[in-house]
Amino acid sequence: MMMLPLFVLAEIAGFYSPRSPPARPGAGADASRPDVLGENNHPAFSAEALGCPLLALFDEIVRDLEGDSLSALIDMVKDLFVMAFQTRWCRGGKAEKLLFYKFIVHLYERFPNVVLDLMHLIPKYGYWKDLLSLLLECPTRSYGEMHAKGWSLFADQLGSDLLDLETALEESRTPKISLCEVCPVGGGKT
Numbered sequence: 586m587m588m589l590p591l592f593v594l595a596e597i598a599g600f601y602s603p604r605s606p607p608a609r610p611g612a613g614a615d616a617s618r619p620d621v622l623g624e625n626n627h628p629a630f631s632a633e634a635l636g637c638p639l640l641a642l643f644d645e646i647v648r649d650l651e652g653d654s655l656s657a658l659i660d661m662v663k664d665l666f667v668m669a670f671q672t673r674w675c676r677g678g679k680a681e682k683l684l685f686y687k688f689i690v691h692l693y694e695r696f697p698n699v700v701l702d703l704m705h706l707i708p709k710y711g712y713w714k715d716l717l718s719l720l721l722e723c724p725t726r727s728y729g730e731m732h733a734k735g736w737s738l739f740a741d742q743l744g745s746d747l748l749d750l751e752t753a754l755e756e757s758r759t760p761k762i763s764l765c766e767v768c769p770v771g772g773g774k775t
């Protein structure tokens with residue numbers, strides 16, 4: 586399992602940028618001044634003043650940390666993936682294609698193994714052409730593993746479609762073929 590520094594997770598979640606300190610709502614010019622006294626009577630920022638739940642959680646990470654607090658951090662990262670697929674889900678989500686592709690590319694850059702493990706869900710939350718469009722958005726050189734996984738999913742589905750076609754012909758029924766709308770045909774059309 587890949588471990589990331591907390592500030593990286595905060596940046597991924599959009600709560601923190603190393604180029605600018607977190608802004609405190611309504612703090613104006615005093616955003617860089619602590620607003621409470623912490624342990625040992627030292628100046629500190631309250632969780633609200635940090636303006637970032639992830640940084641507040643980091644402050645709470647100590648030896649006797651409760652399991653619920655640690656679960657909150659893990660849930661934030663999992664929620665990014667749920668949000669990505671909810672963004673694309675064409676039968677109950679936002680049905681946003683291009684935004685989903687961008688979301689997946691950014692998640693792949695930070696969590697490549699997780700994205701590779703979830704790629705089989707792309708046709709379920711959208712359609713098969715989403716997988717093809719995603720691969721076309723990503724240069725093969727930088728996203729080789731994603732391309733390999735995507736084309737492998739296509740090959741597996743083509744095999745399943747062929748098997749279903751053969752079975753349907755034997756049973757005199759209409760086959761359920763998933764890829765016939767997205768497979769390239771003559772003339773370079775998809």
